[in-house]
Amino acid sequence: MSATAVIIIAIAAVVVLAGGAFATLARRSDVRGAGALSDETVARDRAARKAAGVSASASADRAAAEAAGKEARTGTALAKVAETAPEPFVPADPDAIGVSRRQFFNRATISLMSAGIGAFAAASFVAFLWPTKTGGFGGKVSIGRYDDVISGIRNSGGFFYAPEARAWITEYPVDAIPKAEGIYAPALMTGMQQGLIASYQKCPHLGCRVPECSSSQWFECGCHGSQYNRVGEKKGGPAPRGMDHFPLEFTAAGEVFVDTGTIVQGVPIGVNTTGQEAEGPHCVGASDH
Numbered sequence: 001m002s003a004t005a006v007i008i009i010a011i012a013a014v015v016v017l018a019g020g021a022f023a024t025l026a027r028r029s030d031v032r033g034a035g036a037l038s039d040e041t042v043a044r045d046r047a048a049r050k051a052a053g054v055s056a057s058a059s060a061d062r063a064a065a066e067a068a069g070k071e072a073r074t075g076t077a078l079a080k081v082a083e084t085a086p087e088p089f090v091p092a093d094p095d096a097i098g099v100s101r102r103q104f105f106n107r108a109t110i111s112l113m114s115a116g117i118g119a120f121a122a123a124s125f126v127a128f129l130w131p132t133k134t135g136g137f138g139g140k141v142s143i144g145r146y147d148d149v150i151s152g153i154r155n156s157g158g159f160f161y162a163p164e165a166r167a168w169i170t171e172y173p174v175d176a177i178p179k180a181e182g183i184y185a186p187a188l189m190t191g192m193q194q195g196l197i198a199s200y201q202k203c204p205h206l207g208c209r210v211p212e213c214s215s216s217q218w219f220e221c222g223c224h225g226s227q228y229n230r231v232g233e234k235k236g237g238p239a240p241r242g243m244d245h246f247p248l249e250f251t252a253a254g255e256v257f258v259d260t261g262t263i264v265q266g267v268p269i270g271v272n273t274t275g276q277e278a279e280g281p282h283c284v285g286a287s288d289h
């Protein structure tokens with residue numbers, strides 16, 4: 001799927017989510033006019049106006065009663081005050097009131113949560129579809145042109161370090177290939193036939209980064225002293241096998257790639273296809289614990 005298609009899908013998802021959130025918030029805007037009075041309210045008002053005449057006569061009654069009270073206080077009989085019936089309770093019409101504050105906050109909370117979850121889902125979807133980066137560790141890493149890699153190895157004392165591939169690139173002697181056949185994985189043979197081998201920097205013992213030792217021309221791990229020859233075959237120390245490797249690929253244009261997505265286990269202890277012995281003092285002492 002192209003990047004343009006992914007972007008279009010993402011935009012469509014965001015628009016749909018935004019529309020949903022807006023519709024949720026605006027759902028109650030279609031009540032019969034904010035501020036409009038319900039039928040019940042209108043009827044109650046009418047009744048109140050009718051009762052106004054009764055109220056006037058009631059006021060007259062109250063005045064008469066007060067006069068009678070005065071008479072009573074001065075020794076005459078008490079006069080009975082006219083009673084009026086209490087107004088019945090009529091609950092407020094929710095349609096007329098519109099959206100209460102509680103409803104507003106509930107809906108706002110739900111809408112915001114829905115929008116957040118929707119945006120997260122959309123972002124995850126886009127991230128899932130987005131083409132993964134090629135060229136980083138875990139994929140195929142370009143280490144330059146073949147001639148440059150060879151000269152890089154020779155100019156740096158026999159060991160070419162490719163940091164993005166987390167690998168050492170060294171020369172594999174082509175005349176040792178007959179011994180390697182049947183021992184090394186077929187995936188590595190393409191590179192070995194081109195005179196190159198890529199060794200994973202991670203020590204197969206406990207995972208330390210294995211550095212090169214320019215004096216011995218071996219790899220020598222500073223953590224527990226495992227030693228490997230220049231092509232990663234184990235020579236000493238506690239490691240359970242030789243250094244792990246990555247397959248190499250070569251393009252028609254002469255570019256070299258390290259396939260760091262494919263880790264090939266190192267060869268078993270005792271394999272020594274190149275016969276390379278230490279060419280000088282060791283950098284660390286081997287230990288066989």
Ligand code: FES
Binds near residue numbers: 237239
């Ligand atoms: S991690 Fe390298 S020898 Fe132990």
